[in-house]
Amino acid sequence: MSTEYQTLANDGLWENNPALVQLLGLCPLLAVTGTVTNALGLGIATMLVLVGSNITVSLVRNWVPNEIRIPVFVIVIATFVTLVELTMNAFTYGLFMALGIFIPLIVTNCAIIGRAEAYASKNNWYNSAFDGLMMGLGFTLVLVALGALREILGQGTLFAGAELLLGEWARDLKIQLFSFDYPLLLAILPPGAFLGMGFLIAGKNWIDGRRKAKLAKAPIEKAQRARVTTVN
Numbered sequence: 001m002s003t004e005y006q007t008l009a010n011d012g013l014w015e016n017n018p019a020l021v022q023l024l025g026l027c028p029l030l031a032v033t034g035t036v037t038n039a040l041g042l043g044i045a046t047m048l049v050l051v052g053s054n055i056t057v058s059l060v061r062n063w064v065p066n067e068i069r070i071p072v073f074v075i076v077i078a079t080f081v082t083l084v085e086l087t088m089n090a091f092t093y094g095l096f097m098a099l100g101i102f103i104p105l106i107v108t109n110c111a112i113i114g115r116a117e118a119y120a121s122k123n124n125w126y127n128s129a130f131d132g133l134m135m136g137l138g139f140t141l142v143l144v145a146l147g148a149l150r151e152i153l154g155q156g157t158l159f160a161g162a163e164l165l166l167g168e169w170a171r172d173l174k175i176q177l178f179s180f181d182y183p184l185l186l187a188i189l190p191p192g193a194f195l196g197m198g199f200l201i202a203g204k205n206w207i208d209g210r211r212k213a214k215l216a217k218a219p220i221e222k223a224q225r226a227r228v229t230t231v232n
Helices: 003-015 026-031 036-060 066-091 091-100 104-108 108-119 126-155 168-173 190-229
Strands: none
Touching: 003 126, 026 091, 026 104, 026 126, 026 190, 036 066, 036 091, 036 104, 036 126, 066 091, 066 104, 066 108, 091 104, 104 108, 108 126, 126 168, 126 190
């Protein structure tokens, strides 16, 4: 993988993750992550829109005047959102109904408009497609992680309702980890989503802090080893 693709992958999945770092698209992220199935469905839909809109914006970038580029980008994004919405309505109707208004609201997701403006409008279509894929995958991973956390704490299950996304065969994918006499409403309701998101961001910041501290110590330890070797 070239350095450019490595940078795009690292940015999308970790360093510049649209949810954990840029804090974009939080409204649907917090609203629909009650289960892994809902989170995965919205994540895949967002990723498809990101890839499609990035490719299209990159292909038309030389023909769009700067004065109207944002409206054109919004029209492109809205077109792909409509295609995804109609596809979900036709093939995953149960999930389509569960996600509701948050599917068309993908049009207003700042992560998608931001990537169209910041990257796709300045680069070739295949790099733009990869950028959209990595940003979408990073967003999806955060959705799924938050959905898993809320579903486990709130319902004691994983993959509940998987048949809504994958068909009837996936009904057996549901895992009952433990049972509640009463569900943990804090995890199921929006406040739980805010708390869960806070823990995910804190976890990322902690890992980044450990990495930076380790990198800062590396030259010192190397110099110390060199002095010991010289003395011996």
